[in-house]
Amino acid sequence: MKSDKELIKEFQGGNEEAFNQLVKRHLPDTYGFFIKFTSDTVEAEDLAQDVFIKMYKALKKFRFESEFKTYLFRANINMSNSYLRRNKWRNLLHLDQAPEPAYLDTSQEDEWRRKELWDAISKLPKKQRMVVSMRIAKEMPYKEIALAMGINVNSAKVSYHHAIKTLKDLINK
Amino acid sequence: MNFEKYIKEVSDSNVSSLNENIFLEKLHSERRRRDSNKLRLFNGLSAGVCVLLFSFITFSQLADDPIVYVSNDLKSLESMDIETETYVYELADYLVETSDDIWETLAFLDEINFETVIINENGGLE
Numbered sequence: 001m002k003s004d005k006e007l008i009k010e011f012q013g014g015n016e017e018a019f020n021q022l023v024k025r026h027l028p029d030t031y032g033f034f035i036k037f038t039s040d041t042v043e044a045e046d047l048a049q050d051v052f053i054k055m056y057k058a059l060k061k062f063r064f065e066s067e068f069k070t071y072l073f074r075a076n077i078n079m080s081n082s083y084l085r086r087n088k089w090r091n092l093l094h095l096d097q098a099p100e101p102a103y104l105d106t107s108q109e110d111e112w113r114r115k116e117l118w119d120a121i122s123k124l125p126k127k128q129r130m131v132v133s134m135r136i137a138k139e140m141p142y143k144e145i146a147l148a149m150g151i152n153v154n155s156a157k158v159s160y161h162h163a164i165k166t167l168k169d170l171i172n173k
Numbered sequence: 174m175n176f177e178k179y180i181k182e183v184s185d186s187n188v189s190s191l192n193e194n195i196f197l198e199k200l201h202s203e204r205r206r207r208d209s210n211k212l213r214l215f216n217g218l219s220a221g222v223c224v225l226l227f228s229f230i231t232f233s234q235l236a237d238d239p240i241v242y243v244s245n246d247l248k249s250l251e252s253m254d255i256e257t258e259t260y261v262y263e264l265a266d267y268l269v270e271t272s273d274d275i276w277e278t279l280a281f282l283d284e285i286n287f288e289t290v291i292i293n294e295n296g297g298l299e
Contacts, residue, residue: 023200024193031191045191053204117180136180168176 128163
């Protein structure tokens with residue numbers, strides 16, 4: 001099986017099929033990541049599509065300064081940040097349409113709790129939001145988070161700790 | 174309950190699998206659509222710039238001082254070519270010679286700034 005690097009080089013040489021193989025390889029992770037964010041298959045698919053369209057352009061100039069997996073993950077995080085920003089506005093604009101939790105059945109209640117969690121995450125400062133997203137959505141170890149964000153491990157741990165404390169306050173309020 | 178455990182539980186959701194081939198098909202058609210939109214926008218902008226440039230050039234040509242055209246026949250003699258100069262002298266002579274009222278003719282020559290030339294070239298009209 002060809003490595004990511006080999007596939008990217010082939011793609012840069014004009015082989016479109018190499019890009020398709022790369023997408024197939026990383027689609028489950030990317031899609032799964034966005035599913036956890038959005039709880040919506042259509043939105044998750046759209047976000048994954050946007051990320052891979054950006055990758056199509058970016059990979060032609062990719063200089064292998066970092067692992068493709070890390071590069072893709074950063075793109076996912078940036079996309080999720082944009083999504084959370086958009087969602088924050090959408091929530092503000094549709095506050096009156098939010099259903100009352102007391103009237104929801106169990107499945108809707110789960111959905112409501114998930115939404116409440118991601119809404120709370122969207123209120124966190126950017127660095128904390130990124131760390132907590134990676135921990136929750138990907139269950140990534142601190143070492144990988146630090147690598148993906150270009151920070152040191154302790155900084156990632158501190159950000160996560162602050163984020164959890166803030167989330168606790170926001171959700172239990 | 175441990176709060177971290179709680180958020181992990183909440184965030185867990187069943188990830189339904191996605192058909193890779195359909196996804197790729199949609200991905201490439203969307204990519205092509207965006208590229209063609211971008212190209213159309215670029216072409217539109219280029220055409221707009223060309224039209225603006227052409228309009229500006231045309232306008233700047235038309236905006237040349239219209240007095241140049243209107244007063245062409247009243248240009249000072251220094252800037253006329255020899256043929257025109259001769260013609261103007263002959264015309265002035267003709268006007269003076271055939272005039273019933275010399276003062277009216279002189280007033281006319283004065284009006285078109287011919288006096289200096291007459292004085293310089295002919296030593297004045299006696």
